[in-house]
Amino acid sequence: MYDLAVLTEFASFALRWLHVVTAMAWIGASFYFIALDLGLRKAPDLPAGASGEEWEVHGGGFYNTVKYTVAPDRLPEHLRWHKWQSYMTWVSGAGLLMIVYWAGAELFLIDPAKLNLSTWQAIALSALFIAAGWLGYDALCRSPLRSRPALVMLVLFAGIVLASWLLHQVFTGRAAQLHLGAMTATIMTGNVFFVIMPNQRIVIDDLKAGRTPDAKYGQIAKLRSTHNNYLTLPVIFLMLSNHYPTAFATSYAWLIGPLVFLIGVWVRHYFNTLHATGKGPIWTWGASAVTFVLVMWIAAAPMWREDAFEVAETRELQPMEAAFAAAPHFEEVVQTVTGRCSMCHAREPFWDGIQYAPKGVVLETPADVARHAREIHLQAGASHAMPPANITLMEDDERALIRRWWHGAGGADGEAFLAELAAD
Numbered sequence: 001m002y003d004l005a006v007l008t009e010f011a012s013f014a015l016r017w018l019h020v021v022t023a024m025a026w027i028g029a030s031f032y033f034i035a036l037d038l039g040l041r042k043a044p045d046l047p048a049g050a051s052g053e054e055w056e057v058h059g060g061g062f063y064n065t066v067k068y069t070v071a072p073d074r075l076p077e078h079l080r081w082h083k084w085q086s087y088m089t090w091v092s093g094a095g096l097l098m099i100v101y102w103a104g105a106e107l108f109l110i111d112p113a114k115l116n117l118s119t120w121q122a123i124a125l126s127a128l129f130i131a132a133g134w135l136g137y138d139a140l141c142r143s144p145l146r147s148r149p150a151l152v153m154l155v156l157f158a159g160i161v162l163a164s165w166l167l168h169q170v171f172t173g174r175a176a177q178l179h180l181g182a183m184t185a186t187i188m189t190g191n192v193f194f195v196i197m198p199n200q201r202i203v204i205d206d207l208k209a210g211r212t213p214d215a216k217y218g219q220i221a222k223l224r225s226t227h228n229n230y231l232t233l234p235v236i237f238l239m240l241s242n243h244y245p246t247a248f249a250t251s252y253a254w255l256i257g258p259l260v261f262l263i264g265v266w267v268r269h270y271f272n273t274l275h276a277t278g279k280g281p282i283w284t285w286g287a288s289a290v291t292f293v294l295v296m297w298i299a300a301a302p303m304w305r306e307d308a309f310e311v312a313e314t315r316e317l318q319p320m321e322a323a324f325a326a327a328p329h330f331e332e333v334v335q336t337v338t339g340r341c342s343m344c345h346a347r348e349p350f351w352d353g354i355q356y357a358p359k360g361v362v363l364e365t366p367a368d369v370a371r372h373a374r375e376i377h378l379q380a381g382a383s384h385a386m387p388p389a390n391i392t393l394m395e396d397d398e399r400a401l402i403r404r405w406w407h408g409a410g411g412a413d414g415e416a417f418l419a420e421l422a423a424d
Contacts, residue, residue: 137190
């Protein structure tokens, strides 16, 4: 019998793999071209229209790159475009969002302690937040403030703080941090799709028609590309945050995202200045270290939201959760999970060195077990991922019991039954 949960997990894995690969390609291109641009030097023999050149050595060869401020006097036959890295990063990330947070909205997206949303309402708000981030940012960049880049960045940071706070009032902490990253990544891809590429096409069309291109199109594209460069590091942190409860599940987690944006800006400022002048401002490392210590203090000082646990414990089980609670072997699975897993996956873990339940998954009550059925099956039934190194000595027959419970939810064809519930 096929295992829908395992197939879904591998679909998520494949998308995540693609997402990481394309993101590395995009980030690498961004870092390279900003460093190249800042490192350009004047030379007496530059061709007409060129603003600088860079000599580089790599892989046993020498490279001579020349930049034209506006455009060369003719369109070269071979022109390499850098756009697909950005597009595929966004598409694969959107697919992951749909599989993990939209399809798993009851577990990963909705927090009844904040807003008791239906699945469709949560998904609609998720999409709305992401779209609003791009629309707000683009309006800011087209506003009268656009001639004052520093002020634009300050207003943008204020918007990031507001967005982080709002997201944490609506979604689970894990989803809030992820959505802050998704909003920022959408801004970055929006810059490429809606601004940088169209402006480059205008310049190319002018060259083809024999017209002199207007320099403003390249300047606008360069500004958006620079914004992308500074936003990159915070996005990476936010995409990784779902693995660390201290980054998303504490009382003031909404402050962590904006502070990480400051760290990312300071680190990029150091390297960009280094590429331009040969010496980076050392103060940026001190500021980054102090800010990261502040992030750790914010994460460690307040404990978990107790009201969220109370709501999770008392709220009525959703149809899919109730199906698992009513399935054969549920009581035995509860005994197995609480005996083998709850020393770490607890509201107050008592395993040495663990302060918060890993990934925020709590497995202390029958309701907890029913809510996390899919994760229990994938981590301890279909695989031996949990407990780590089988440190609590979970037996093979206990893992088989978990598998029988999962497949038995709702009858012989349990997963088809669960799919019908999800469709309803």
